[in-house]
Amino acid sequence: MSATNEEILGRADANDLEAILSITNDDMDSIIHAVKDNADAIFTWDYEKGARPALNKLYEKAKGAQWNGETDLPWETAVDPVELARNSVTNAPIDQQVDLTGTCFDGWGEKEWTDLNVEFQNWTLSQFMHGEQGALLCTAKIVETVPWIDAKYYAATQVMDEARHVEVFAKYLDEKLSGHYPINAHLKLLLDDIIEDPRWDMTYLGMQIMVEGLALAAFGFIQQMTTEPLLKQLLRYVMSDEARHVAFGVISLQEYYKELTGPEIRERQEFAFEAAVRMRDRFLQQEVWDRFDVDVKEVVKIVMQAPERQVFQTMLFSKIVPNCKKLGLLDAGDGWLRQRFTELGVIQFEDWTDTGEEYATLDEVSKDREAASA
Ligand SMILES: [Fe+2]
Numbered sequence: 296m297s298a299t300n301e302e303i304l305g306r307a308d309a310n311d312l313e314a315i316l317s318i319t320n321d322d323m324d325s326i327i328h329a330v331k332d333n334a335d336a337i338f339t340w341d342y343e344k345g346a347r348p349a350l351n352k353l354y355e356k357a358k359g360a361q362w363n364g365e366t367d368l369p370w371e372t373a374v375d376p377v378e379l380a381r382n383s384v385t386n387a388p389i390d391q392q393v394d395l396t397g398t399c400f401d402g403w404g405e406k407e408w409t410d411l412n413v414e415f416q417n418w419t420l421s422q423f424m425h426g427e428q429g430a431l432l433c434t435a436k437i438v439e440t441v442p443w444i445d446a447k448y449y450a451a452t453q454v455m456d457e458a459r460h461v462e463v464f465a466k467y468l469d470e471k472l473s474g475h476y477p478i479n480a481h482l483k484l485l486l487d488d489i490i491e492d493p494r495w496d497m498t499y500l501g502m503q504i505m506v507e508g509l510a511l512a513a514f515g516f517i518q519q520m521t522t523e524p525l526l527k528q529l530l531r532y533v534m535s536d537e538a539r540h541v542a543f544g545v546i547s548l549q550e551y552y553k554e555l556t557g558p559e560i561r562e563r564q565e566f567a568f569e570a571a572v573r574m575r576d577r578f579l580q581q582e583v584w585d586r587f588d589v590d591v592k593e594v595v596k597i598v599m600q601a602p603e604r605q606v607f608q609t610m611l612f613s614k615i616v617p618n619c620k621k622l623g624l625l626d627a628g629d630g631w632l633r634q635r636f637t638e639l640g641v642i643q644f645e646d647w648t649d650t651g652e653e654y655a656t657l658d659e660v661s662k663d664r665e666a667a668s669a
């Protein structure tokens with residue numbers, strides 16, 4: 296028996312806007328947020344390095360690809376937040392074709408749209424920063440819980456990568472933009488679910504495949520579009536690391552899923568679906584709208600209609616879907632996840648490049664070093 300939407304998402308209809316917007320972050324003032332980590336820490340006495348060659352290769356690669364967030368990025372670059380927002384893919388998701396007469400945007404001028412775009416920019420980068428901290432905690436957890444020594448070694452390098460990512464996003468927000476946003480309610484719900492799950496492979500599925508798969512696609516999109524040199528360089532380097540992280544998930548789960556039964560695989564499919572919906576829901580950016588004098592439900596409906604918005608949002612699944620396919624999650628059982636991804640409108644990415652090997656071509660850090668020493 297498969298779980299219902301109600302059991303997986305807490306609502307019967309995945310697209311129920313009222314229910315989506317009713318999920319809010321009601322803990323904005325605390326400095327810390329505690330989550331129960333239900334997993335056992337696992338020692339292994341099998342120290343044979345390279346027993347899993349693909350993981351060993353990834354580990355050796357990661358050791359040579361470390362960079363320093365303080366000294367390897369051009370922090371002296373002056374950044375104009377208004378200019379940055381104007382040229383951003385995250386900006387005013389309102390198509391010129393959409394008629395705004397009689398809506399809360401009626402009468403909005405240059406100033407209001409500019410303010411909104413600056414807020415979108417801050418919100419987007421803040422959520423990346425929070426997601427990076429989620430990755431930091433998840434990979435520290437994987438070091439403890441995964442039973443394979445090659446995976447513990449590799450995960451330890453990812454802990455360092457994620458610390459650097461949190462550091463550079465926080466520094467960019469503090470020094471170049473104007474303030475942090477608290478974590479989005481849907482992202483928080485997802486990160487909590489991933490950390491609470493006692494099964495070690497669920498950390499990988501939630502973080503490496505889903506959250507990092509989305510981050511890799513989003514960073515790639517923004518990195519290509521932005522003309523701001525510091526952010527561009529920051530994202531190039533973060534992406535080099537993220538490509539390894541997603542590969543780590545694909546390589547590890549490919550092996551582990553072979554041992555699982557049909558019902559166990561179904562639970563992984565359901566978790567992948569839940570994560571996909573949470574990540575889609577967060578792009579309603581409800582925390583931004585709360586800062587403007589608008590009806591959140593109304594503006595969200597307008598925003599959802601904008602075609603470029605839909606392109607950006609579906610593109611975010613361009614790594615997740617092929618990786619789920621490679622892991623056998625799309626078609627396992629009766630194709631349950633294929634059906635769900637079809638309903639979410641993202642199945643068209645199934646044959647795009649998966650991320651098992653892509654990290655080698657995305658290694659911009661090594662490319663820069665080779666160019667500098669040539
Ligand atoms: Fe990261």
Ligand SMILES: [Fe+2]
Binds near residue numbers: 430457
């Ligand atoms: Fe990562």
